[in-house]
Amino acid sequence: MARGQQQGAGAITVWMIIFVALWLTSTVFLVVLYTGQEELHTQINSLQADKDKLISPDEQRSVELVRNARSRAEGGPTVVGILEGERKKMAALATVY
Numbered sequence: 001m002a003r004g005q006q007q008g009a010g011a012i013t014v015w016m017i018i019f020v021a022l023w024l025t026s027t028v029f030l031v032v033l034y035t036g037q038e039e040l041h042t043q044i045n046s047l048q049a050d051k052d053k054l055i056s057p058d059e060q061r062s063v064e065l066v067r068n069a070r071s072r073a074e075g076g077p078t079v080v081g082i083l084e085g086e087r088k089k090m091a092a093l094a095t096v097y
């Protein structure tokens with residue numbers, strides 16, 4: 001009987017050691033991920049500041065308009081079509097006020 005109780009205590013000890021090892025591993029992994037993520041955020045902010053020096057928000061919107069353009073054979077909007085649509089919108093806004 002004493003031998004069976006002793007084996008049960010050994011199993012509990014082994015499971016406790018495994019639990020602590022897994023907890024430590026996950027904690028270290030999360031700390032490494034967090035510090036790496038902070039570094040990435042710093043790089044993103046730096047690159048965003050550099051981009052803002054090179055292109056204004058208005059210019060960025062213009063680039064976004066043209067980025068969706070496709071060739072006429074593909075059936076998508078062409079650059080000329082997009083620009084003409086924007087010109088019509090601008091004319092409508094100018095004449096309303």
